[in-house]
Amino acid sequence: MNFPQETMKRRAIRRTGGFILLLAVFITPALPAQTGKPVVLQVQWFPQAQFAGYLMAKEKGYFEAEGLDVEVRFSDEHTSSITEVAEGRADFCTAWISQTLTLKKPLVNICQVLQKSSLMLVAKVESGILKPEDMNGRTVAIWGGDFSIQARAFFNKFHIRANLVPQAYNIDGFLVGACDVASAMYYNEYNKIILSGIDQEELVPFFYSDYGLNFPEDGIYCTRETAEGKPELCRKMRKAIIAGWAYALKHREETLNVLMDYCGRYHVRTNRAHQKWMLHAILLALVYEVGENPAGWGVLRKEDFLRVAGELMNQGFIKNYPPYEEFYKE
Amino acid sequence: MSPRRPTAIKRPLVRRLILRIGVPLLIVYAAVIATNYVQSKKAAIARMTDYLVELTNHHAADLDARFREISQTPTIVAENIEAMRLLDEERLYDLMERRLTVDPDIFGMSAAFEPYVLDPKREKISPRVFRSEAGLKRADATDVGNYDTADWYLIPKLLKKAYWTEPYYSAGGGDVLMCTFSHPFLRNGEIAGIVSADISLTELEKTMRGIEVISGYTFIVGRSGTFIYHPNPDFVMRESMFSLAEILGRPDLRDVGKNMVRGRQGLLALKGLQGEEKIWMVYAPIPSCRWTFAAVIPEDKILAPVNAQMVRQILFMLAGLAGILIVIVWAASSITRPLRKLTAFAGRVSSGDLDHRIEGIRGKDEIQELAGVFNKMVGDLNQYIADFAAATKAKEAVESELRIARQIQESLLPRVFPAFPDRPEFDLYAKNHPAKEVAGDFYDFFFIDDDQLVLLIADVSGKGIPAALFMAVNRTLMKTVCLKGVGPAESLRQANEILSQDNDAFMFTTMFLAVYNVKTGDLTYANAGHNNPMVFTKDGNGRFLPSGGDIFLGVEPGFVYHELSDRLEPGELLVFYTDGVTEAKSPAQDFYGESRFVGFVADRIRKPLPEIWADLFAELNAFQEGREYDDITALFLKRSE
Numbered sequence: 026m027n028f029p030q031e032t033m034k035r036r037a038i039r040r041t042g043g044f045i046l047l048l049a050v051f052i053t054p055a056l057p058a059q060t061g062k063p064v065v066l067q068v069q070w071f072p073q074a075q076f077a078g079y080l081m082a083k084e085k086g087y088f089e090a091e092g093l094d095v096e097v098r099f100s101d102e103h104t105s106s107i108t109e110v111a112e113g114r115a116d117f118c119t120a121w122i123s124q125t126l127t128l129k130k131p132l133v134n135i136c137q138v139l140q141k142s143s144l145m146l147v148a149k150v151e152s153g154i155l156k157p158e159d160m161n162g163r164t165v166a167i168w169g170g171d172f173s174i175q176a177r178a179f180f181n182k183f184h185i186r187a188n189l190v191p192q193a194y195n196i197d198g199f200l201v202g203a204c205d206v207a208s209a210m211y212y213n214e215y216n217k218i219i220l221s222g223i224d225q226e227e228l229v230p231f232f233y234s235d236y237g238l239n240f241p242e243d244g245i246y247c248t249r250e251t252a253e254g255k256p257e258l259c260r261k262m263r264k265a266i267i268a269g270w271a272y273a274l275k276h277r278e279e280t281l282n283v284l285m286d287y288c289g290r291y292h293v294r295t296n297r298a299h300q301k302w303m304l305h306a307i308l309l310a311l312v313y314e315v316g317e318n319p320a321g322w323g324v325l326r327k328e329d330f331l332r333v334a335g336e337l338m339n340q341g342f343i344k345n346y347p348p349y350e351e352f353y354k355e
Numbered sequence: 356m357s358p359r360r361p362t363a364i365k366r367p368l369v370r371r372l373i374l375r376i377g378v379p380l381l382i383v384y385a386a387v388i389a390t391n392y393v394q395s396k397k398a399a400i401a402r403m404t405d406y407l408v409e410l411t412n413h414h415a416a417d418l419d420a421r422f423r424e425i426s427q428t429p430t431i432v433a434e435n436i437e438a439m440r441l442l443d444e445e446r447l448y449d450l451m452e453r454r455l456t457v458d459p460d461i462f463g464m465s466a467a468f469e470p471y472v473l474d475p476k477r478e479k480i481s482p483r484v485f486r487s488e489a490g491l492k493r494a495d496a497t498d499v500g501n502y503d504t505a506d507w508y509l510i511p512k513l514l515k516k517a518y519w520t521e522p523y524y525s526a527g528g529g530d531v532l533m534c535t536f537s538h539p540f541l542r543n544g545e546i547a548g549i550v551s552a553d554i555s556l557t558e559l560e561k562t563m564r565g566i567e568v569i570s571g572y573t574f575i576v577g578r579s580g581t582f583i584y585h586p587n588p589d590f591v592m593r594e595s596m597f598s599l600a601e602i603l604g605r606p607d608l609r610d611v612g613k614n615m616v617r618g619r620q621g622l623l624a625l626k627g628l629q630g631e632e633k634i635w636m637v638y639a640p641i642p643s644c645r646w647t648f649a650a651v652i653p654e655d656k657i658l659a660p661v662n663a664q665m666v667r668q669i670l671f672m673l674a675g676l677a678g679i680l681i682v683i684v685w686a687a688s689s690i691t692r693p694l695r696k697l698t699a700f701a702g703r704v705s706s707g708d709l710d711h712r713i714e715g716i717r718g719k720d721e722i723q724e725l726a727g728v729f730n731k732m733v734g735d736l737n738q739y740i741a742d743f744a745a746a747t748k749a750k751e752a753v754e755s756e757l758r759i760a761r762q763i764q765e766s767l768l769p770r771v772f773p774a775f776p777d778r779p780e781f782d783l784y785a786k787n788h789p790a791k792e793v794a795g796d797f798y799d800f801f802f803i804d805d806d807q808l809v810l811l812i813a814d815v816s817g818k819g820i821p822a823a824l825f826m827a828v829n830r831t832l833m834k835t836v837c838l839k840g841v842g843p844a845e846s847l848r849q850a851n852e853i854l855s856q857d858n859d860a861f862m863f864t865t866m867f868l869a870v871y872n873v874k875t876g877d878l879t880y881a882n883a884g885h886n887n888p889m890v891f892t893k894d895g896n897g898r899f900l901p902s903g904g905d906i907f908l909g910v911e912p913g914f915v916y917h918e919l920s921d922r923l924e925p926g927e928l929l930v931f932y933t934d935g936v937t938e939a940k941s942p943a944q945d946f947y948g949e950s951r952f953v954g955f956v957a958d959r960i961r962k963p964l965p966e967i968w969a970d971l972f973a974e975l976n977a978f979q980e981g982r983e984y985d986d987i988t989a990l991f992l993k994r995s996e
Binding site: 164169190191192193195197198200201202203204217219220221222294295296297298299301302 | 503504505506509510513514518520521524578579580592593594595596597598599600601602609612613615616617
């Protein structure tokens with residue numbers, strides 16, 4: 026979803042970061058991690074506001090407070106957070122329900138952080154596309170893989186026959202008019218469009234969540250072994266992560282400062298204005314339908330799970346899926 | 356009056372001069388400098404913006420030309436591919452290698468094909484040639500990844516026209532900022548693939564760094580407003596005009612950014628992006644890649660020389676004003692110093708010191724003239740005072756002589772009463788009170804035989820010494836004439852005859868002359884223009900002695916006077932008086948008058964004669980409220996009962 030050309034550098038930085046962390050492990054041997062190694066939380070991408078809660082949990086010592094030594098590890102376009110967990114290089118990861126359901130051995134959700142899908146379609150007012158039906162016969166750019174599930178369901182639902190074209194991880198094509206409708210994450214690409222000089226009033230957003238296709242996004246996943254073998258660890262992770270998000274919700278400027286600090290350290294080419302928007306948008310997804318009281322956070326509702334799993338089945342991405350009770354372990 | 360001290364001066368001249376010359380001058384100077392500043396500022400800004408516009412247009416056009424030049428190579432390759440009937444990878448590699456050899460700006464080239472277009476067996480084929488340290492290298496045409504979703508491929512394919520990607524950092528080789536120019540090629544009217552050329556923007560960065568803007572800088576923003584080049588490296592590929600607008604709370608920047616991404620050009624002043632108070636920005640599009648070149652100069656840098664100039668002018672002005680101030684003070688003191696001298700001198704003069712003169716006032720101006728006048732004035736004053744002293748001395752001498760003359764005069768008139776203590780037939784009292792040191796009135800009485808008493812009262816014209824002298828002459832003359840015993844009228848005639856001779860001074864005398872027989876009470880008399888005497892019975896009834904209507908003495912020679920006669924009964928009072936009595940004037944200019952006089956005497960008929968005179972004098976003094984206009988002379992004769 027962001028800056029696809031930064032592979033080598035990212036990787037190098039990640040390695041350096043890992044090395045530094047490794048050093049830290051040696052320097053501070055008294056950390057109470059169960060295995061003696063840090064617990065690795067692999068997030069889907071490099072530092073940005075999407076991961077504010079995890080970074081604040083680390084920053085404010087909520088992991089430590091639970092007796093955990095947690096390393097938040099970032100990904101890039103060559104690293105998949107679920108693969109890292111599935112292959113044992115990380116203990117926990119952030120991922121979408123759809124991503125984990127398509128694995129051979131689905132991961133277990135221990136905490137559904139974001140309650141609202143931020144995935145959306147966006148058109149320009151000037152294109153005359155004001156409602157879903159207007160997309161008939163128009164060029165619509167969509168991301169591939171999991172990202173196409175909601176789009177396909179959406180087009181089915183509204184019987185739209187659009188000229189679907191693939192979309193790169195940016196909105197340049199949309200900006201120069203290569204497509205009429207583009208895919209976007211509300212917290213990211215949508216604002217990138219705005220930060221390219223197109224006002225919100227000039228845009229028509231289509232949120233999948235508004236059309237009965239709310240696929241809750243980032244949740245915390247681990248292997249079944251971890252979930253069943255170390256329920257205490259999972260419980261502590263969940264608690265610390267929720268505390269981190271609660272802190273971010275209440276202290277946005279401070280959170281933003283921490284984020285920009287991370288972005289600087291990891292050479293993320295972003296800017297404060299964008300991260301501010303992203304934090305705002307992510308927090309909207311966080312509190313969607315569960316409110317601002319952290320006591321109600323982290324829950325994966327059965328209907329959400331069934332909606333996603335059902336649609337994946339529908340579209341042939343999966344042939345079966347685990348029961349809700351196995352998939353989600355609070 | 357004491358001389359004023361200089362410290363007591365409320366508005367010294369120097370202050371007034373400063374206020375009236377210095378302050379207007381300051382205002383004029385300030386206005387000139389302010390006007391000058393405003394105009395210089397305008398001119399400097401106009402100059403600088405002209406310069407910026409020229410610079411911006413030049414560089415934007417220059418960059419555009421370079422991008423167009425670079426874009427020619429992929430275009431040529433795409434056209435070649437379209438023209439080739441038989442396509443094979445080898446020929447494509449050769450073609451691209453040749454182009455890379457002649458075009459050093461291109462980092463790498465590829466010709467990416469739509470699925471199965473080049474080879475029905477292979478979906479994705481993209482021969483690629485790129486530069487390495489070991490020279491040009493060929494990349495495996497099949498190990499190409501998902502180019503179909505890459506911007507450089509997808510966007511020109513969808514647009515069906517050439518496309519410059521936004522800049523990106525090259526994968527796999529350091530922080531090299533790149534962008535890619537892509538040109539589609541067709542086969543049978545359909546898009547068959549894309550020829551792309553990667554261009555390093557390192558050269559662009561060098562070029563941009565090489566552009567020198569006087570006191571300013573340049574930057575380039577991409578199609579979406581992102582900074583592609585900016586002297587602040589934190590901006591490059593991170594911030595955009597819109598992110599700055601958002602984070603700085605500057606909607607105006609968003610508007611500028613919109614104009615930029617829409618390919619417009621502009622010139623505007625705005626608050627700086629990096630904390631500058633105000634900057635001037637000129638931007639122009641680079642049409643080929645739809646970027647925008649902009650040049651910026653902070654206004655304070657533009658105005659620095661103008662401000663320096665203004666500071667210089669203010670310093671000059673202050674120096675000039677200081678000079679003028681000194682001149683004013685000098686000029687004022689050159690006026691006030693002698694003036695103060697004059698003031699002090701006038702003070703001394705007013706306190707009576709006339710022995711000094713003003714000295715040390717040089718020059719040929721009004722002050723010097725004034726000093727001269729002062730000195731002359733003091734000289735004149737000295738002279739006047741000397742003259743006055745002399746005159747006073749002379750006057751004192753005269754007055755002293757007059758006092759003597761009066762004593763002599765008084766001694767001339769009989770003034771011992773009772774005058775004839777051995778003559779019981781009558782009582783006589785007379786007195787003269789002169790208005791001046793010496794009187795013009797006189798009276799006299801003397802026996803010419805045992806019974807005949809001459810009585811006379813006269814008023815000589817004029818006053819003072821001449822009148823006194825004339826009176827002395829008169830009295831002597833009358834005594835001489837009367838002693839002849841020729842009677843009053845003849846006596847007056849003879850006296851008149853004598854007085855009229857050679858009377859160049861035209862002095863004259865009114866005179867009443869009577870001869871009184873003290874035994875019988877008979878009275879013969881003649882009147883030369885004098886007030887008619889009065890006769891009072893012992894009961895106080897008064898009457899005037901009739902007059903012959905004759906003229907006074909000394910003016911008409913040969914005049915014959917009438918002689919009249921009357922008689923005093925025992926107890927009757929004869930009153931002679933001069934006009935000093937009846938013509939005594941109150942401050943309201945009323946005359947005392949004869950009737951008032953008659954009443955007055957009637958009331959005092961039985962009083963002793965000296966008392967009557969004393970009362971009369973007191974009465975007249977009271978009537979005139981202390982002022983004396985004329986001699987007061989009266990003679991009372993009472994026939995004993």
